[in-house]
Amino acid sequence: MTNSTRPIALVTGGSRGLGRNTAFNLARKGIDVVITYRSRADEAKAAVAEIEAAGGRAAALELDAGAVPTFPAFVAALKQTLQSTWQRNRFDFLVNNAGTGLRKTVAETTEEEFDALMNIHLKGVFFLTQALLPLINDGGRIINISSGLARFAVPGSSAYAMMKGGIEVFTRYLAKELGPRGITANTVAPGAIATDFNGGHVRDDADINRMVASVTALGRAGVPDDIGPMIASLLSDDNRWVNAQRIEVSGGMNI
Template identity: 70%
Template sequence: MTTTTATTPIALITGGSRGLGRNTALALAAQGTDVVLTYQRNAEEAAAAVAEIQALGRRAVALQLDVGATATFPAFVGALRAALALNWDRQQFDFLVNNAGFGVHQPFAETTEEQFDQLVNVHFKGVFFLTQALLPLIADGGRIVNLSSGLARFALPGYAAYAAMKGGVEVLTRYLAKELGPRGIRVNVVAPGAIATDFGGGVVRDNAQVNGFIASQTALGRVGQPDDIGPVIASLLAPGTGWVNAQRIEASGGMFL
């Protein structure tokens, strides 16, 4: 049975229908947070994620969004306003998790302008302008978590463009924390290491050689799993961590120390 009170926090998670976003949604639901998740194409997958959240006793809604298409943001904000009013009788939500993304593995010398633009649109421009568009809907005292990558600290060939976008997100996070501080909004960034999901074609999960190499370079001796990341993000949105602000939290098990 779903239970919601006027004080139940609501989180918006982009790309929350799969991978780390889905894991984060479930971790937040387990700690008493209702969820609005976005998906790009797979409505069935999103509906399944909503059902999992509801099974934990929380309220959840899935909305379609392409974070790389800024022209669609006004319509998305309208759909979110309607969903908040219909399902929660509220005008604002509490937590924003900018999670949606995709990976490109391409040597610097072979990276095309099209690939670069796709990465910019989703991982940086989309984060920048979606957050901007959502500011009126984020409650004062709320929190934002942006997703970066361990690749913004250490370098592996083939990720120059992707990592550069994540480096931009890390700088943006500090600026958001500074400019939104007067509203009591805390902004942090979580930087996962290599995680065994379908991200980037599932290479970390499915390629034994890659998996073994990463494990050998990680202090804890294995690659990361989604369950290693969702709870970290959820912890930054939990009571008791409100004094953590403008920080980069790397969750990599100690890669490349």
């Protein structure tokens, strides 16, 4: 298969953490990747180099996933990149991964903090997906990233978890409405993962890491390589009949 005929995925927030791991594993599966980054162009450049070293073709575009007014310009840049890099007008897979965290109780959360989370995790995902629908090939796939926190409650995660609960509902509606185009939509919900997300607290705080391990059936916190390969597998043709599902990848957390 040549690069011109390989499927193409767009992974938001693909320059670091779970997004980067996902992009790398997609490349290993024969899928080319466009990643987005918010501000760290150096990290995005390094991620592109890593993907290309794995045999794939990749590009990186800047995107503020919470700034809906910037989406038309992003779509225009994506069109130009698809044409210049792949001589194509459309892509195949969308992974809505970009996001930030917040660790505050209901009593402590400000309206500004709530709105920032909503813009990135809920409103942004809705309207970016809407803007990209004309560019997704019929028969394509959409994966939205949720969280185990939408199923179980951990104090200090209410606002973030609310947004992820909304994404899970949104995913089911996408599956229903895009069915006539043969496009599937599923949610992947990671458990606690040791990355730099949310200040790196699962990775760097030994007490939190031990707590996560104690409530996880497999006895440890997750790592990025527990998630990226699963997403890549979900986008393979072997899983073409999986649709409108919430798939938790948490090692059996809080069961």
